[in-house]
Amino acid sequence: MALLPEADWTRRADLLALVDALDPEGDSARHVGGAVRDTLLGIAVADIDIATKHEPQEVIARLKGAGIRTVPTGLAHGTVTALLDSGNVEITTLRRDVSTDGRHATIAFSTAWEEDAARRDFTINALYADPRTLEVFDWFGGLADLEAHHVRFIGDARQRIREDYLRILRYFRFQARFGSLPADTGAEQAVAELAPGMKGLSRERVAWELVNLLSLPDPAPTVARMADLGVLREVLPEVDAKGIAALSELVAREGRQQVAPDPIRRFAALLPPQPQVASDVASRLRLSTAQRKRLASAAARVDGPEDARALAYRLGREQAIDRLLLAGAPITPLDGWEIPRLPLKGGEIVARGVGKGPEVARILRAVEDRWVAEGFPGEARVHELLDAELDRAG
Structure with a gap:
């Protein structure tokens, strides 16, 4: 029997009180998804999700009786958020898919754990844990895949993708974060075949996945593979071989100069150095105004050397660092330097x-x-x- 290692979050008093209120009988609530996966890998847990047999109104009533406030964040899909002092917890009723259209799913509530697990995307995301005993439940080989750093769709990859085409981008994000080579051949064939289906996805969802992929320590090999398989051109047709090489070079420079990864700077590396193109891409993906300005500023970079402190004065420290790193210039002139004000009015x-x-x-x-x-x-x-x-x- 596999057990979830004890972690700070599993011992949180308010989380245990929530479990007691939600599941006094002992088989109606389990931790699921990222918190289970990341704890098994020994990495920090960001979000905690609980799956339950109770329907949303029952969840709300039980937690209200225990004095725990809730927000109905997604009742149509069975999700209620519990507001705890130590961090919010999403609680979702077990579900099964009734129909899907590649973007959205019509669901029905369920009481079967395996049925809920079967509708998830990857085996490593379909791991559940008893909140009291910490026993791990695994129906699709997720534990073995986690140990092997193998990102694998549950069941038939094509079927999983046709249910939600965003899973193509999620596959590559998880591959960059947890995977190792060689990648799953069946998954790669499926994503290459079905990539055109991403055209119907919302721009915000695509942008969220791309930004999170580019936030990882070294996404360059994964992005290059996305290009090889014809996936990247479906969401970022502006990217060419020069952009792929520029991203790889930027990641190396960030490492050498001990600069934290930044997804917008890396986005700029992928795009051609043309402010209008950068602005158009930002608008299409509905990035924020600040992100759009940064992309356009980075795209205005020049081939020759630029004075680091003059750049920082004109553009601000963040945009100056973008331009310097993209140009391969050192950022050391900015170390400990405060941007001055002109002593003249x-x-x-x-x-x-x-x-x-x-x-x-x-x-x-x-x-x-x-x-x-x-x-x-x-x-x-x-x-x-x-x-x-x-x-x-x-």
């Missing part, structure tokens, strides 16, 4: 006899440009630069 220029208006702004910009070019000298030098500019302006 428009009012001082007016006080020197310049009338209010565009001429003040022009002089201020001219002084600023020389100040940046000289490496941000002190206030005395700024006043010398102002004197020179005023003389030049007559």
Whole structure:
């Protein structure tokens, strides 16, 4: 019998109280999914999910009776979120699929654990654990696959993908995070064959998967494989062989310069250095305004060297680091350096006899440009630069 190792989250007092309220009889609630998988792998657990035989209204009533607040986050799909001090817990009623269309599923509630497990995507995600005894339940060989670092669809890969085409992107994300080579041949054949079905997916879901894939320590080999199998062109047709190589180089540079992985910077590496293309991709995937600006800024990079501190002053530290790393330049000039403020205001220029208006702004910009070019000298030098500019302006 396999047991889930004890972890900090399995001993949480409020989580155990939730289990007592939800499952006093001992067979109606089990931990499932990522928390079980990641604990078995010995890595940090981010989210806790519980599967239960009780339907949502029963879950709400039982937890209310125990003084535990809930939010009906997805009643149509059987999901209720319990609000605990130590972290929220999603509780979902056992389900079976009635029909699917490649994007959404019509479900019916169930009381059979194996039936619920059978509708999940990969064997390593269909592991359940008793919250009290920590016994692990595995119907599809997930434990063996986890040990072998093997990402495998439950049952027929084509059927699983046709139920939800997003599983193609999930397959590659899990392959990059947990898998090892050689990959599952059947899965690769299925994703290559069915990749065009991703065209009907919501842009937000596609973006979420891509961003999470690019957040992993080294997604470059997986992204290259996605390109080889014709998957990448279905969601990012702008990416070519240069972009794949640029991503690999960027990951190596991040490692050498001890910079944390950043998915938007890596996104920029994949795309051609054309601001309009980057902006169009960001809009299509409905990325945030801040992410769109970063992509466009990174796409405006130049081939030659750029001054690190001047970049940081003009663009901000984050965008400067993007441009430097993408260009293969060191970011060490920014270590411990605080971006300065120009020690000059428009009012001082007016006080020197310049009338209010565009001429003040022009002089201020001219002084600023020389100040940046000289490496941000002190206030005395700024006043010398102002004197020179005023003389030049007559």
